[in-house]
Amino acid sequence: AQSVTQPDIHITVSEGASLELRCNYSYGATPYLFWYVQSPGQGLQLLLKYFSGDTLVQGIKGFEAEFKRSQSSFNLRKPSVHWSDAAEYFCAVGANYGGSQGNLIFGKGTKLSVKP
Amino acid sequence: DARVTQTPRDKVTEMGQEVTMRCQPILGHNTVFWYRQTMMQGLELLAYFRNRAPLDDSGMPKDRFSAEMPDATLATLKIQPSEPRDSAVYFCASGLGTSGRNTGELFFGEGSRLTVL
Numbered sequence: 001a002q003s004v005t006q007p008d009i010h011i012t013v014s015e016g017a018s019l020e021l022r023c024n025y026s027y028g029a030t031p032y033l034f035w036y037v038q039s040p041g042q043g044l045q046l047l048l049k050y051f052s053g054d055t056l057v058q059g060i061k062g063f064e065a066e067f068k069r070s071q072s073s074f075n076l077r078k079p080s081v082h083w084s085d086a087a088e089y090f091c092a093v094g095a096n097y098g099g100s101q102g103n104l105i106f107g108k109g110t111k112l113s114v115k116p
Numbered sequence: 117d118a119r120v121t122q123t124p125r126d127k128v129t130e131m132g133q134e135v136t137m138r139c140q141p142i143l144g145h146n147t148v149f150w151y152r153q154t155m156m157q158g159l160e161l162l163a164y165f166r167n168r169a170p171l172d173d174s175g176m177p178k179d180r181f182s183a184e185m186p187d188a189t190l191a192t193l194k195i196q197p198s199e200p201r202d203s204a205v206y207f208c209a210s211g212l213g214t215s216g217r218n219t220g221e222l223f224f225g226e227g228s229r230l231t232v233l
Contacts, residue, residue, distance in 0.1 A: 032220045043120075043207060043224035051220070090159065094220040103149055103172070104222055106159040 002027045004091050006107035013081050014115045021076040021110050023091030032094030033074045034104065035065055039087045047089075050074065061085070086114045118142045120225035122208050128231045134196040137228045139208030140189055148191045149222060150176075150183055151207040159207070165191065166213070198232045205229045 003026045013019055025031055032051045036044040048059025055067040065076045074091060088111045092104040121140040129135055141148045150162040163173035163183040173183060180199070185191045195202055209222040 034221060036224075041226075043226045044209075044222075045224070046221050049221050103161045103164050104220075105161075108158040 002031075002093055002105050004093050004105055004107035006089075006091055006110050008110045009108070010111045010113065012113040012115060015083050016080050019076075019078045019081045019085070019112070021089050021091075021112070023074045023076065023107060024072050025074060025091070025093045026072065027093050033065075033067060034092040034094065035059065035063070035074075035076050036090045036092060036106075037061075037087050038090065038109075044090060047076070081112075081114055083114045083116065086112055088112070118223075120208055120210050120223055122206075122225035122228050124228055125226065126229045126231075128233065129198055130233050131199055132197040133232075134194065135198050135202075135230060135232075136195075137193045137206050137208075137230070139191040139193075139210075139225060141191060141208070141210030142223055143189070145210035145212055145223070147211045147213050147222075148185060149209040149211075150191070150193050151209065153205045153207060153227070154203075162193070162206075195230075198230075200232045203230055203232050 005024045007022050034049045035047040037047050038044045047063050048057050048065055050057045050067045058064050063078050065074055067074050088109045090109045091107045094104055123138045147166050149164040152160050152162055160175055162176045164171055165185050168185040182194045205227040207224050207227045209224045211222045
């Protein structure tokens with residue numbers, strides 16, 4: 001069965017420091033992978049996605065993620081964190097259903113706090 | 117700016133009452149999903165539709181929850197009777213699937229926060 005693990009529940013970084021949020025997935029085929037961000041009281045916003053091709057993908061707000069098949073990982077990175085990046089981040093894998101999109105299976109999320 | 121619209125944003129009700137949440141997916145999207153978010157369980161899939169047909173509702177308690185798409189512009193999630201354990205944020209999301217150039221991302225509404233007393 002497909003699953004997503006985000007090992008870090010809560011991470012605190014200083015503003016201007018680099019960030020890496022970890023995500024490991026379990027999926028039998030080539031996965032569709034996503035990172036979403038959720039600010040308090042808001043819905044989820046797509047940061048970036050991977051479905052094929054270049055394993056380093058760029059997203060919005062200066063985020064990037066690298067797909068590593070050998071490690072079943074899709075870690076999210078940002079070279080310099082801004083205070084406005086404080087939010088909860090969700091990694092997700094797209095589950096196929098009959099050859100097309102099924103639902104997205106989400107990790108439990110990582111809450112990011114940013115220190116001034 | 118196309119977006120998924122959900123109503124109500126907040127709902128407080130008493131145990132045993134019926135609750136209906138509504139969702140207007142992005143025009144042209146053919147898949148619609150209902151997720152529930154709680155602190156303990158995170159994001160759980162309740163049901164989803166493709167071209168208005170229900171494909172999977174295994175995540176829903178069948179005795180009290182029901183999900184429908186009366187037409188392409190409206191999805192509903194109903195709880196009857198509601199219980200305190202149903203308190204959560206309910207998200208609707210829509211998408212275009214993975215056919216052709218579509219890559220399966222979902223677009224989320226802002227959620228309906230339900231509190232059952």
